[in-house]
Amino acid sequence: MHILFVADPLDSFKIYKDSTYAMMREANARGHQVWVCLAGDLRLKDGVVEATAQQIGFTDSQVNHDWYHVQQARTIALRDIDAVVMRKDPPFDQQYLYATQLFSLAEAQGAKVFNRGQALRDFNEKLAIFQFAQYIAPTMVSQNMADIRAFVSEHGDVIVKPLDGMGGAGIFRITNTDANLGSILEMLSHNGERLVMAQKYLPAIKDGDKRVLLIDGVPVDWCLARIPQNGETRGNLAAGGAGVARPLSARDREIAEALGPQLAAQGLLLVGLDIIGENLTEVNVTSPTCFQEITAQSGINVAALFIDALERKCA
Structure with missing residues (x-):
């Protein structure tokens, strides 16, 4: 198989813990050809979704910048790759959205993309829990700071976070007596212009x-x-x-x-x-x-x- 990983720059990988690295090594060990590109390397030309990609091989080095070598580089249609694996880290910003739309176009042309472009758009990583509400703690989403203040007052101890973060960025624990409550909500909501998630704190x-x-x-x-x-x-x-x-x-x-x-x-x-x-x-x-x-x-x-x-x- 030829597998294309759409990922972050390879030199940014921390190979001792990186899951994409583990996937690539496993695929290579089975004899599959491993290709890589950035989301910015995707393009639509003459109606066909393509990527300027590199085929890589692996070294025995455990040093972050020396673990791979480039074997060849070329532009290839996604429909001509056996599998496309989306592994770019969040945030899910406008550029990420555009990439998922290109994936959907590529899928219509015969490409196999994992996770599918439509699924990536449908499942905001924070909001998706509401599809399974029977399993969640008390949670609300609003950009209205009065709403969030009322939620904090009701539950007393609350976690607030942005909808597009990762790795714990922008997460705060607040209480209804927190002197910084107003400042935190203003910052997270951009003064009431962006949605914020609030969840009851779980000990x-x-x-x-x-x-x-x-x-x-x-x-x-x-x-x-x-x-x-x-x-x-x-x-x-x-x-x-x-x-x-x-x-x-x-x-x-x-x-x-x-x-x-x-x-x-x-x-x-x-x-x-x-x-x-x-x-x-x-x-x-x-x-x-x-x-x-x-x-x-x-x-x-x-x-x-x-x-x-x-x-x-x-x-």
Whole structure:
């Protein structure tokens, strides 16, 4: 197979933990040709969606900038690639949106894109939880600061966050007595011009914000609990959280098995559910991570499970 990974710049990869790197290495080990490009390398010419891409090989180096070498570069139609894997990190901005629209055009021309362009547009990683409201904590979304103040007053202890962030960026824990409440809401909402999500604070975060991976609708048997540092609210690894792999709890599996088939049916090959305690908090579809941490601690080769699924979809 020829697999095109639409990703961030390769020199930015931290290969000791990068999930896209793990996918690429697994694909290469099976004899598949690995191609890479940036979202900015996509184009539409004469009605055909193309990418200026590089085929890469792998070295034995564990140094971030020396792990690959370019074998060839050329422009190729996405319909002529066996699989296109979207792995660009958020934010889901206007350029990201345009990329998903090009993917949808490419799919209409015969390309196989994972996750599908339409699915990436349909599933905002914060708002998607409302499709599964029976599993979520009290949550609201508004750009009206009075609405959010009322929610904070009702629940007393609340997490607020932007709808387009990642890695814990822009997340605040606030209470109805917080002297900085007004400033935080003004900043996050851009003075009432942008939507903000508010969720009731879940004390179970002390035991970890669990990342549960779904591959073609099937949960990986272990998750990664991202545990906040002392004095920190956020468990995100990018915010300094410690990643501890654990078997899925009964509740984790209940949520994952309920959502998995629905998400897979809508074109989502890879999904990362975020679960705190008993509650679903996010549905991550853009570039779910934690492959390497789960593999190292559980012995489950998550990248192999993903490439298995990719091969089945492209058979």
